Amino acid sequence: MVRSLARPHLSGGPVPIGHAVRRWRFRYWPALLIGCAAIAGCASPPSRPGLIAEPRTQTIFLVERGWHTDIGLVSGQPEDKFPGLRAAFPGVRTFLIGFGDRAYLLHDRPNIGAMLAALLPGPGALLVTALRGMPETAFPSNDIVALKIPARGYARLNDFVSRSFTYDTAGALRPLADGPYPGSRFYASIVTYSGWYTCNSWTADALRIAGLPVRSDRVLFARDIMDQARQIAAASH
Secondary structure: OOOOOOOOOOOOOOOOOOOOOOOOOOOOOHHHHHHHHHHEEEEOOOOOOOOOOOOOOEEEEEEOOOEEEEEEEEEOOOOOHHHHHHHHHOOOOOOEEEEEEEEEEHHHOOOOOHHHHHHHOOOEEEEEEEEEEOHHHHHHHEEEEEEEEHHHHHHHHHHHHHHHHHHOOOOOOEEEEOOOOOEEEEEEEEEEEEEOEEEEHHHHHHHOOOOOOOOOOOOOOOOHHHHHHHHHHHOOO
16 A cells, blocks of 8 residues: 555544545655746646637536645546546545646655655656546545536546557556555556646646636645636626
8 A cells, every 4th residue: 555645534444535635745756846846847738729719518626635635536427437447446536636746646655755756757657546436525625626628628637638649559557556545556657757847737738728827827825726727717697
């Protein structure tokens, strides 16, 4: 079992998928983000697709998990490109997907050396958390933002997330290890993690690709993207 992410401290037996999942927290993660900030300040962000001026008819979720953010996608939507996840987690309503440094996430006891290594470009990983309900059944409401996006943006977002996974020659997802609690699993990512492209950079890119007016350059902390998402959600009401 991967021990770099904290298990929920709950009583009453095993945690069912998506029930009362608490924030995941990294050891040394604040120091890692400070190092990332220094590097990110010198990096030039790549260009991203622009906004989509169409009605926002689809709903996605942004979930804050300590220093980290996840994108929440409802399973079985028309643009769903995750049959492998549905097969691995039958009966699931929502998938939360977040990006990170592979070596750090899979490290049994992450230390300062692992933190420094994560600043350098290296293979990424995706943590998938499967929920039998909607995100509010597993997380505090103030850690969740529901966002409306255009149908074309939803298709682009699904494509972006799908292309972030690594696949074997048969087209199957490449699992790396079980996640930190029941209903979660790490998968290999084709995306490179580094001090200038972090978990929250990936989330910001996902939202911008979905057609939302998100600033994706120099996004580092979870609050950098959560604050933007809350403003977008408030403006849409």
